Amino acid sequence: MKIGVLALQGAVAEHVRMIEQAGAEGVVIKKVEQLQEIDGIIIPGGESTTIGKLMHTYGFIDELRQFAAAGKGIFGTCAGLIVLATEIAGQTQPHLGLMDMKVQRNAFGRQRESFEADLQVKDLDHTVRAVFIRAPLILEVSDQVEIVSEFEGQIVAARQGKLLAASFHPELTDDIGMHRYFVDMLNDK
Template sequence: MRVGILALQGAFIEHEKIIQNLGAEVVEIRQLKDLDGIDGLILPGGESTVQGKLLRQLNLLKPIQQLINEGLPVLATCAGLILLAKTIDGEESAHLGTLPIVIKRNAYGRQLASFTSDIDIKPVGSYPAVFIRAPYIESVNDDVDILGVVNDHIVAVQYHNQLGFSFHPELTNDPRIHEYFLSLIKNNHHN
């Protein structure tokens, strides 16, 4: 099983370690040919604006969009979730735009820049979620499954093959979200 991790900018190393510990192969995605033969994709945290710009410059945006629309399982965290969102609050254009949600960037403001909260995540149960300058999801389409909420804000969703989290599961010692992602990839292979 080969998992591609977008490695243009941001916190991708932590994701790599977890995926490798769970026994899957990791491919760092930096150019078009890196997408060949991947079974799943992780869009890590970082700066969504920078990542979006680099995706366009490297001609990765459309191919990734196409793979996701064709059913490639994707796990997006923090900035990665902003890349997936169809609508970014206060901005005219989206990046990949494959996930039918409205997202608000840096939603918690400076005073709540970083916090940890035990939240109930549908597929895994209670989870120690680490938020760092996190976005939150303002609204979702009817067919998007809400997996987790904190302070009345949606912070975790699933839409078919797309998993999106406002927080950083790669910064905990808890691999269950990544395990769930790998189970999506396995199920995808059986289709």
């Protein structure tokens, strides 16, 4: 199985390393043509507005919508979660608009309020170490979306079919739990 990491911004090499530790082949994705070669893709963190603009510039918006419509998986981490959402609090336009949830940017504060926490994740038998850096929050989900993890009663990870979203950066720890979760999710044809 091949899983790509969208290389427009964020911790690309770290995600590739985690994908490979989770048992799949990691591929750096810089061109839309490469989407045909992979089974799933991770949209890493960074700054969601910038990622959205770069996705438009390089033609990824429609291609990723088609990718998801074809039943392939997308995992958005931190800003990638925002990119997946159908609604962003305080903004009129979503980016991909694929995952039926409302999110809030920088919900946990600015850079200096960054923190780490151990989270319970549905269907994992161990806690996952999560790094929250200017993290977004999932405010609301439809009944099509399954809540995967919460932190202090707030939704920080969710799944809708082959779409997975996390408020945090799983790639900045040594814990491959979330990447293994995504690989297993894609294997569940």
